[in-house]
Amino acid sequence: MAKMTLEDLRKLRESKQDALRKRDVEGKDCQVIVGMGTCGIAAGAKVVLDAFLSELEAKGIENVSVTQTGCMGLCHVEPTVEVIVPGMPDVIYGNVDAKVVKQIVADHIIGKKLVSEHVFDKPAADILKKD
């Protein structure tokens, strides 16, 4: 690939936008938020972010929003991802890796079914304990 200029990027975006308009329904309003604090980065959150981008594109769902946030306070189950899909409960998934990302995209975002074994369901003991 030759080194792209900003002008090449602009043209590429315009050509892709036409294709995107045609299938502007599926996956709309879905949000994926990846925890990228020091803990998340150390646990491999960047790999998870990359995996979401490539997996969603591979499945042709390009209008999901993918954003980052800091530490979600769940360092022991990092990398963590919050997935918000209309008609589904907001879920935080823990111990996510590239393989789990594929499951989340296929089951949760497309199939509207939870990936139960990675749902983070209760806070860590040290957070629950009252001082």
Add this chain to the structure above:
Amino acid sequence: MHRYVTDFILDIVQNSFEADSNNVELVLREDDRYLDMTVRDDGKGMSHQMLEKVLDPYQTDGIKHIKRKVGLGLPFLVQATRSAGGSFDIQSEVSKGTVVKCRFDLCNIDTPPMGDIPSTLLALVSHPAAKGVEIERSLSTSKGSDSYHLSREKLLEVLGSFTTVATLNLLMEYLQSQEEALDRFKVDHIPVL
């Protein structure tokens, strides 16, 4: 512990975003042996006492996590550079900003592998707390030299936003093409024992 040099870059630049900076400058200069990184921001800065605290892993300001007593971002970087023959320096002034400079010795066996530069820059440019971000990346080795410059503002102007998968993948493609142009000048880093 961070697995790649790029994990440190991501972590440290995030500090600048979180310090309410309007402008953050990241400079990555690589040669046959070293990677020199400079992160300069115009955020809220730190006092001398605070500076000592952030370098101590057993201290944190307690703002992000009220009860937490450890903060590891900078101490990780200090440890990684110093234990692998690199160097680290931080300068900060309250309400003026902070400059972090460090050097990784790429020929030292204890230096982590570089990691994926395009995906790291993507995470930085599209970070929700980022405002003005300028990135200067250059490579200058015995094989030759090349460089590229990224401006968040200009990329935003072309892409509209950095939130959807479609635009992020376009950005990724752009960043990969920039980094690939440097590939022909890259050298193998043989550990010096």
